Amino acid sequence: MKFKELATVSGKPGLYKVLKPTRSGVILEALDEKKSKLVVGASQRVSILSEISIYTTTEEGAIALEDVMKKIEKEFKGDLGVDGTADADELKAFLKHVLPEFDEDRVYASDIKKLITWYQIIRKQVPESLEEVVAEEGADANVESSEDSKEA
Structure with missing residues (x-):
């Protein structure tokens, strides 16, 4: 996995793997034991680690x-x-x-x-x-x- 596939979400702890974009945002998977998925809309700030x-x-x-x-x-x-x-x-x-x-x-x-x-x-x-x-x-x-x- 490369740094351009890893992201952080403003206001949320931890890091996330970028799974795929949607029409209104992006689907992320938490990098922890739970591997919970999260849909982040355009109103939340997502930063890609490579940037x-x-x-x-x-x-x-x-x-x-x-x-x-x-x-x-x-x-x-x-x-x-x-x-x-x-x-x-x-x-x-x-x-x-x-x-x-x-x-x-x-x-x-x-x-x-x-x-x-x-x-x-x-x-x-x-x-x-x-x-x-x-x-x-x-x-x-x-x-x-x-x-x-x-x-x-």
Whole structure:
């Protein structure tokens, strides 16, 4: 499962798998043990994880949530040492370790709590999402290196 198939609904906890669109919204399935289904109408805000990013102080101004999750998985392999109940300073220190260039003025402790909670849900329910990202990165690097050799 890819990040473009995962969503969050404003005002509802957890993450959801996008099943299919309807005329008036979208059908989602909760990423938990219950696997309950939910029809979300146009009046509710649904955000696809592949479209979410974290503010940075770099020239680009943001980094994709998918890239941050990939960094977390690569470094911690699920053992974060911090959870969503940690205090704000601890959360910021964690994100500073993973993403030193994050914008401390625009990324709030609540955002970091969501990041950690979502990471834990993905790691538990759809760990292949994090693995696919690593596999795709290797494939992309191979494509780029073969394109560079063609240009030379």
